[in-house]
Amino acid sequence: MPQLEVDGAALTYDDEGPRDGDGVPLVFIHGWTADRHRWDHQMAHFAEKRRVIRLDLRGHGDSSGAGVPTVAELADDVLALLDHLDVERAVLVGHSMGGMIAQTITLDHPERVERLVLVGSIARMTYSRGRGLLMAASTLVPYKLFVATNIQRAFAPGYPREEVRAHIKASAATPREVVMTLYGAMRAFDVLDRVGEIRVPTLLIHGYYDIQLPVRQMLRMAKAYPDAEVRIIDAGHELPLEKPAELTTALERFLARG
Secondary structure (H helix, E strand, C coil): CCEEEECCEEEEEEEECCCCCCCCCEEEECCCCCCHHHHHHHHHHHCCCCCEEEECCCCCCCCCCCCCCCHHHHHHHHHHHHHHCCCCCEEEEEECHHHHHHHHHHHHCHHHEEEEEEECCCCECCCCHHHHHHHHHHCCCCHHHHHHHHHHCCCCCCCCHHHHHHHHHHHHCCCHHHHHHHHHHHHHCECHHHHHHCCCCEEEEEECCCCCCCHHHHHHHHCCCCCEEEEEECCCCCHHHHCHHHHHHHHHHHHHCC
C-alpha cells in the first residue's frame, strides 16, 4: 500500500490501470467514516482500460492523521496526492462527503477537473427541524451509538442486517476525534450559491431512499448546475455498497457521453 505524507497525515492510496488508457484518470473519493474500498467494484471495472486512483482520507481506513475543521482542507489532501502522482486533470467521483470535496476542488481549481460525479452528495447541509433535533441529540449519546445511529440510517429498508452491522463496526473504528471534527466540517459546508460556476459535465446520482441527504436537496442543487445529468437509483445513501453494479453502469454511460 503506497502512502504519501501530507501535513502530518500518511495518506494510503491505490493507483491502478494503464497510464496510456482511455481518457484522463478517474479519482474516487469516499465519504465520512468510510474508506477507499467503497469503490472496489468501480476500481475492478475501470482499471482494465484506464488509470484509476483512490485514497483513504486522513484518519480513515489505512491512513493516519487527525480530523480537520473544513472540507477545503480535505480537498487540499486530494490535490497533494494528484500533484504527487503527476495528474494534471481528472474525472472526480465523490460519495457523500467525498462529493463535497470534489465540488470544492472543481470550484477552486476548475482546470484540474474534466468531469464531476456526485454520488449521494449535496452542496449545502440542510436539516428539517425534526432531523436537526435528532442529529443534535445523537451527539450527546455514547460515540459508538452515535456512529451506529448514523450508519444504520444510511441504508435502504431491506438491506441485510448483518452487512449493516459490519459497516457500523468498521465506521466505529474511525477515531472519534476524526469523526466528530469532520461531522462539524460537513455541517458547515455550503457552496450552493456557487455551483452555477461549475462548467464541466456533471452526473448527480442519488438513492431514492436516501434519508441522510434526501433527494429533494440534491434536486435543489441540480437546478443550479448548467450541465448536469440526474440519475435516481433504488437505494439508500450507501449507493456504492447497495447497488455497485448499477453505479458502475451509470458511470460508464456518463463517461461515454460526447
